[in-house]
Amino acid sequence: MRGCGECILTNMVMLHILLAVISVGLAFFTLIHPTQKKIQANLALLAGTIVSGVGLVIVTPAHMAHACLSGLMYLGIVSAVLVVARRRLQKGFATA
Numbered sequence: 001m002r003g004c005g006e007c008i009l010t011n012m013v014m015l016h017i018l019l020a021v022i023s024v025g026l027a028f029f030t031l032i033h034p035t036q037k038k039i040q041a042n043l044a045l046l047a048g049t050i051v052s053g054v055g056l057v058i059v060t061p062a063h064m065a066h067a068c069l070s071g072l073m074y075l076g077i078v079s080a081v082l083v084v085a086r087r088r089l090q091k092g093f094a095t096a
Helices: 004-032 036-059 061-090
Strands: none
Touching (some): 004 036, 004 061
């Protein structure tokens, strides 16, 4: 049987991955159909992913520090998509 600490770490990793996957999916959906609410929701997911990633690096720095490059790539891609979505929204590409 696993220790409680290992279960918590597993749950943190699963939450982190889930937030990131939902964030990427919502970002590209927002790019296609931009609305202010979708952009705000995605920013909240982005913040949650960053916070959970920082928490994972703090808890297990030896095992998780290598993930920083992936995190930076994720941050760059999602941020760029949201910038484009916001510009499209400002230009009137919003859907009802």
